[in-house]
Amino acid sequence: MTWARSMRNLFSRLTAVLGLVLVFVTSANAQLEIEITRGGGSRVPVAVVPFGWEGASSNAPFDLSDVIGADLHRSGRFRPISADNMLQKPTSGADVDFDDWSILGVEALVIGSVAQTGENAYTVQFQLFDPLRRQQLIGYRMPASRGTMRRVAHRAADMIYEKLTGIPGVFGTKVTYVTAKGNGKNRSFSLIVSDMDGENEHVIMESADPIMSPAWSPDSRQLAYVSFEGNRSTIYVQTLRTGNRFKISSRAGVNGSPAFSPDGRKLVVTLGGEVGNLDIYVIEMANRSARRITSHTAIDTEGTWSPDGRSIYFASDRSGGPQIYKVSSTGGGAPERVTFEGSYNARPRFSADGKKLAMVHLDRGNYRVAVFDLASSELLVLSAGSQDESPSFAPNSDSLIYATRQGRNGVLETVSADGLIRQRLGSSGGDVREPVWSPFPRY
Amino acid sequence: MTKLKLLTIAIFAISLGACASQNIPDPEPDGSSAGNGGEFGNTDGFDDGTFGEPEEIPFDSDDGELAMVIYFDFDQSEIRPEDQATLEGHANRMANNGSDSVRLEGHADERGSREYNIGLGERRSQAVRRLLMIQGASAGQISTVSFGEERPVAFGSDEISYAQNRRVEIRYTGN
Numbered sequence: 001m002t003w004a005r006s007m008r009n010l011f012s013r014l015t016a017v018l019g020l021v022l023v024f025v026t027s028a029n030a031q032l033e034i035e036i037t038r039g040g041g042s043r044v045p046v047a048v049v050p051f052g053w054e055g056a057s058s059n060a061p062f063d064l065s066d067v068i069g070a071d072l073h074r075s076g077r078f079r080p081i082s083a084d085n086m087l088q089k090p091t092s093g094a095d096v097d098f099d100d101w102s103i104l105g106v107e108a109l110v111i112g113s114v115a116q117t118g119e120n121a122y123t124v125q126f127q128l129f130d131p132l133r134r135q136q137l138i139g140y141r142m143p144a145s146r147g148t149m150r151r152v153a154h155r156a157a158d159m160i161y162e163k164l165t166g167i168p169g170v171f172g173t174k175v176t177y178v179t180a181k182g183n184g185k186n187r188s189f190s191l192i193v194s195d196m197d198g199e200n201e202h203v204i205m206e207s208a209d210p211i212m213s214p215a216w217s218p219d220s221r222q223l224a225y226v227s228f229e230g231n232r233s234t235i236y237v238q239t240l241r242t243g244n245r246f247k248i249s250s251r252a253g254v255n256g257s258p259a260f261s262p263d264g265r266k267l268v269v270t271l272g273g274e275v276g277n278l279d280i281y282v283i284e285m286a287n288r289s290a291r292r293i294t295s296h297t298a299i300d301t302e303g304t305w306s307p308d309g310r311s312i313y314f315a316s317d318r319s320g321g322p323q324i325y326k327v328s329s330t331g332g333g334a335p336e337r338v339t340f341e342g343s344y345n346a347r348p349r350f351s352a353d354g355k356k357l358a359m360v361h362l363d364r365g366n367y368r369v370a371v372f373d374l375a376s377s378e379l380l381v382l383s384a385g386s387q388d389e390s391p392s393f394a395p396n397s398d399s400l401i402y403a404t405r406q407g408r409n410g411v412l413e414t415v416s417a418d419g420l421i422r423q424r425l426g427s428s429g430g431d432v433r434e435p436v437w438s439p440f441p442r443y
Numbered sequence: 444m445t446k447l448k449l450l451t452i453a454i455f456a457i458s459l460g461a462c463a464s465q466n467i468p469d470p471e472p473d474g475s476s477a478g479n480g481g482e483f484g485n486t487d488g489f490d491d492g493t494f495g496e497p498e499e500i501p502f503d504s505d506d507g508e509l510a511m512v513i514y515f516d517f518d519q520s521e522i523r524p525e526d527q528a529t530l531e532g533h534a535n536r537m538a539n540n541g542s543d544s545v546r547l548e549g550h551a552d553e554r555g556s557r558e559y560n561i562g563l564g565e566r567r568s569q570a571v572r573r574l575l576m577i578q579g580a581s582a583g584q585i586s587t588v589s590f591g592e593e594r595p596v597a598f599g600s601d602e603i604s605y606a607q608n609r610r611v612e613i614r615y616t617g618n
Contacts, residue, residue: 210590212593231507232586233589254565272562274582276587278562299563299566302556302558315556317559344555346556346559367555367556386600405600434557
């Protein structure tokens with residue numbers, strides 16, 4: 001048991017004793033395990049050689065090559081070969097025999113090593129080679145501690161992935177989601193944050209009442225969410241590091257659907273008021289004042305900001321079924337309808353590059369995740385379930401995460417933005433819903 | 444009874460269980476600074492040891508006494524004729540007893556988007572609220588909350604379950 005872990009258990013004990021509503025830093029086994037349900041053609045064979053180790057103990061404290069290999073595998077684009085099939089296991093560039101790799105058909109070779117430089121200080125280095133061209137593609141050295149080793153591995157995988165595909169990797173990102181367990185009086189809801197590979201799961205908040213609509217702040221330090229504690233809806237913003245949370249809106253009726261502005265200073269929310277007319281509002285975080293953006297007797301909800309901050313896109317059933325509309329984020333001007341295909345388009349979420357909108361689309365009787373291209377107005381259905389919901393883009397705009405059903409329970413899936421690679425993230429139990437992909441990590 | 448339930452003990456048990464089987468260290472800020480690949484210091488590890496401010500738990504959050512459940516057709520918020528007489532009874536009770544108050548809890552079936560379903564549940568609550576007010580209840584006696592699809596009573600993915608979940612529950616919260 002590490003020091004950090006024993007401290008964490010002490011915190012858990014203290015939390016129970018003090019009876020806090022907020023649950024801070026509790027870690028359980030990784031709940032999400034990755035299973036690939038649909039591959040997009042052939043995967044590129046790569047080799048991630050077990051890293052070398054120089055240190056006081058006989059074994060390295062952490063196996064970076066495992067994490068890097070798993071990341072590349074999980075992308076759906078690469079197939080790391082087994083270490084058993086490697087003809088050599090070089091740990092420095094001078095030892096690489098390119099022929100041993102090209103004969104295996106390996107198109108990219110990753111080697112590296114970890115050297116201990118202090119009690120809890122290490123230097124990690126890795127190099128990426130093209131065995132066919134006999135070239136080093138990238139090579140880096142990074143400082144690490146036992147606590148940061150996993151993130152160093154994800155960072156290395158991100159750099160390798162970007163060099164090989166031209167697309168920034170998202171292996172160092174996180175996901176937040178809500179789980180529901182038990183029935184009736186025993187039902188409990190948890191707001192969770194974990195790494196994208198399912199490790200480092202943290203329970204952010206627990207309640208016997210529903211938790212909904214988590215949203216990341218642009219700097220990944222805070223989550224906004226809706227809680228129904230006390231049989232009323234309240235929008236909170238909670239700082240992950242400290243567990244402090246701030247009440248943003250607990251007005252009469254509906255307080256829902258929060259999403260941060262790109263500058264992190266405002267939230268777009270849905271307020272219903274005493275008479276239950278749901279409209280889009282913008283709340284200034286600094287003083288919690290609300291400015292009305294839409295005014296219509298229909299349900300206006302699920303607002304989200306365009307990445308340039310100028311527009312808010314939202315769902316409204318003013319034309320009958322829900323469709324996506326666009327309005328200026330400062331209010332004023334009539335909302336402009338964006339989607340026309342199908343009878344149900346709801347919960348828009350932007351890609352970070354501002355080119356696409358993910359949404360829930362009714363596709364021949366099935367609620368599915370679709371991506372709408374704003375330039376071409378083409379709608380591409382990406383999921384294959386009947387109750388798919390809550391899509392959000394990865395920060396590289398290249399894939400999405402959403403919730404689907406497996407029997408009675410919700411499970412999470414990711415899909416590439418072209419629809420070719422789909423993966424199911426297995427769960428240890430409970431109903432998993434409302435995943436949101438984090439922004440890029442700050443290194 | 445107290446509505447908020449603390450589940451920390453259960454989580455404590457889970458985290459104990461995790462100790463035994465999980466041997467991968469979690470990120471912990473180590474303050475080390477930039478090298479070739481940049482800084483891995485004080486960023487977003489959660490385990491830096493500080494606590495949030497304790498928040499008081501309201502003592503009086505009561506479930507309320509369930510008085511009536513009204514069901515709705517798919518995508519509808521119209522109150523069926525057979526429910527109107529019973530609702531009129533509740534309106535009369537409230538009109539005659541100003542200290543009575545009710546909470547109308549609106550619900551939707553699971554189909555479609557969650558926040559939009561909050562809207563559908565609220566629309567149903569408001570249909571009930573308007574009818575109660577027309578028949579003598581006052582605005583101050585009525586609060587509404589929509590749980591959307593978050594609190595189903597039937598868990599199947601079929602029309603029989605959906606029909607049970609499209610509902611408004613009337614709960615008396617005052618005397």
